[in-house]
Amino acid sequence: MIRLQALTKTYATPKGSVSAVDRVSLEVHEGETCVLLGPSGCGKTTTLRMINRLVVPTSGKIFLNGRDTDSVDPVELRRGIGYVIQQIGLFPNMTVAENIGVVPRLLGWDAVRRRRRAEELLSLLALPPADCADRYPNELSGGHAQRIGVARARAVDPPVLLMDEPFAALDPVNREAIQDEFLRMQRTLRKTILFVSHDIDEAVKMADRIAIFHAGRLVQFAPPDELLAHPADTFVAGFVGSDRTLKRLRLIRVREVLAPVGDRTFAMNAPHVSPDDDLRRVAALFLEHGNESLVCVDSSSRVLGVVTREAIAQRLALQDAQ
Amino acid sequence: MTASSVPARSRLPYWVLLAIALALTWGLYASGLAADILRYKKDIAYLIRQHLMLVAVSGSAAIVFGIGIGIWLSRPWLARWAEAAIQAVNMLTSIPTLGKLALMMSFLGIGPLPAIVGLWIATLLPIIRNTYEGIRVVPSHLVDAARGMGMGATAILWRVEVPNALFVILAGVRTAMAVNVGTAPIAFLIGGGGLGELIFTGIDLQQHGMMLAGAIPTALLAVAVDFLFGQAQYWLVPRGVNPLRDA
Numbered sequence: 001m002i003r004l005q006a007l008t009k010t011y012a013t014p015k016g017s018v019s020a021v022d023r024v025s026l027e028v029h030e031g032e033t034c035v036l037l038g039p040s041g042c043g044k045t046t047t048l049r050m051i052n053r054l055v056v057p058t059s060g061k062i063f064l065n066g067r068d069t070d071s072v073d074p075v076e077l078r079r080g081i082g083y084v085i086q087q088i089g090l091f092p093n094m095t096v097a098e099n100i101g102v103v104p105r106l107l108g109w110d111a112v113r114r115r116r117r118a119e120e121l122l123s124l125l126a127l128p129p130a131d132c133a134d135r136y137p138n139e140l141s142g143g144h145a146q147r148i149g150v151a152r153a154r155a156v157d158p159p160v161l162l163m164d165e166p167f168a169a170l171d172p173v174n175r176e177a178i179q180d181e182f183l184r185m186q187r188t189l190r191k192t193i194l195f196v197s198h199d200i201d202e203a204v205k206m207a208d209r210i211a212i213f214h215a216g217r218l219v220q221f222a223p224p225d226e227l228l229a230h231p232a233d234t235f236v237a238g239f240v241g242s243d244r245t246l247k248r249l250r251l252i253r254v255r256e257v258l259a260p261v262g263d264r265t266f267a268m269n270a271p272h273v274s275p276d277d278d279l280r281r282v283a284a285l286f287l288e289h290g291n292e293s294l295v296c297v298d299s300s301s302r303v304l305g306v307v308t309r310e311a312i313a314q315r316l317a318l319q320d321a322q
Numbered sequence: 323m324t325a326s327s328v329p330a331r332s333r334l335p336y337w338v339l340l341a342i343a344l345a346l347t348w349g350l351y352a353s354g355l356a357a358d359i360l361r362y363k364k365d366i367a368y369l370i371r372q373h374l375m376l377v378a379v380s381g382s383a384a385i386v387f388g389i390g391i392g393i394w395l396s397r398p399w400l401a402r403w404a405e406a407a408i409q410a411v412n413m414l415t416s417i418p419t420l421g422k423l424a425l426m427m428s429f430l431g432i433g434p435l436p437a438i439v440g441l442w443i444a445t446l447l448p449i450i451r452n453t454y455e456g457i458r459v460v461p462s463h464l465v466d467a468a469r470g471m472g473m474g475a476t477a478i479l480w481r482v483e484v485p486n487a488l489f490v491i492l493a494g495v496r497t498a499m500a501v502n503v504g505t506a507p508i509a510f511l512i513g514g515g516g517l518g519e520l521i522f523t524g525i526d527l528q529q530h531g532m533m534l535a536g537a538i539p540t541a542l543l544a545v546a547v548d549f550l551f552g553q554a555q556y557w558l559v560p561r562g563v564n565p566l567r568d569a
Binding site: 049052054075076077078079080083085087088089090091092093094095102103106136137138139152153162 | 461463464466467468469470471472473474477481482485486488560561562563
């Protein structure tokens, strides 16, 4: 879907040329969320901005759906790609509905159709359109503004979204909520998403695959579990943190490590988990109660199996063995 | 915060002004000056037309050129020279308006033309400066978002930059027009005509009635012009970026 080929950007400075992005090649599949991750100044944002040609590459190619983006008029190209930035960038002189209607208007939709689309997107966000559509951005909370920023990027239903640290300016509670909403949306919409972040936790949560950047180079491109299990070098290991095993636990659901109950017995009031809990919660309960195993029950209190320390260790080793 | 407090806040000065005007009118009649003033009815009617012509021509030309030049200076390809140009504008602004009129007279002789050109320049400069500054302080991430969404340069200018700068631009226009109507009477000194004729002649002859016959319409014109551009600021600037209209 998106293929970067030896993409390079160098800037001329008084001290000679500096490469911001150095021969980056990667391919993002249709429907995949790829997080570009790294410390500031590592070239992740520049890479993102080269895809919609806000930054013109020094060399290298970008293919979108097999088409070389050099051959497309940049303005046309951008209208077909959703773009979300950290500062949200809602236009304060326009109402919410007008903001969502910006790209539709550029594409020549009439006012009725623009309005209908804005109301549709607002109701998808569970924001009552009657209440919200004619407000101005300065009347919105940060969380609402960011949700509308994402809705605006989706206005003409582009297959590709570029998101530049979209949730970085939100408080932690709001950020979690919006991330969860976004993941739910992505499960049904299956957009191809490039997402810039400097937050490893966010990357692990959102990404199908993570591309780690360091000093303009792509140092590792792997699914979160693999990245956490096998950091490619000391930089990646340092960046993902010494608690990377704990972070991996978050990626694994209880249902993946269930064992049969066997002859174990459990007290009725013993702590239990549900099959969709992640293993971080299991680990927390182990530590809190000193257990070796926990029973897993479904929503109708039916016992599905147990999760044990060995099973978890085996599951972690599975990735290690690969 | 409430919607009702807003009109109250912006209307109050005009009510106060109206009360003062009524009191002054009463004072004029009581002292017999009103009859004195009304002797110049014909002159007033003739000179007001001349005066309004000076203000309207120089003012509208200044608004058109000032906003145009301000926008032009704010374009990225002029960024290198824009600051220097604005410095020059600031220097020219600091020349007293009477000086500007005198300079115009030495280039263009006497009559309405040098007066109009002089007023035009005096009005132009604050508009250029505010337009340029207003556009310059539009947050760069808005322009970035607009570009990233596929707006062309013209769409960015008219849908993002100008609407977000409009309050500052119109503030410049309002100030500039206050300078314009405040200076217009001086046009008489270089043969431009207008209500200055009654004011200055009245002063020279110590005819209070004549002087007031020029001064009162001038003052009313100043109030009316300020009111007009205040209203323009209130109604033309989008609500989301209009400090006069609380969200």
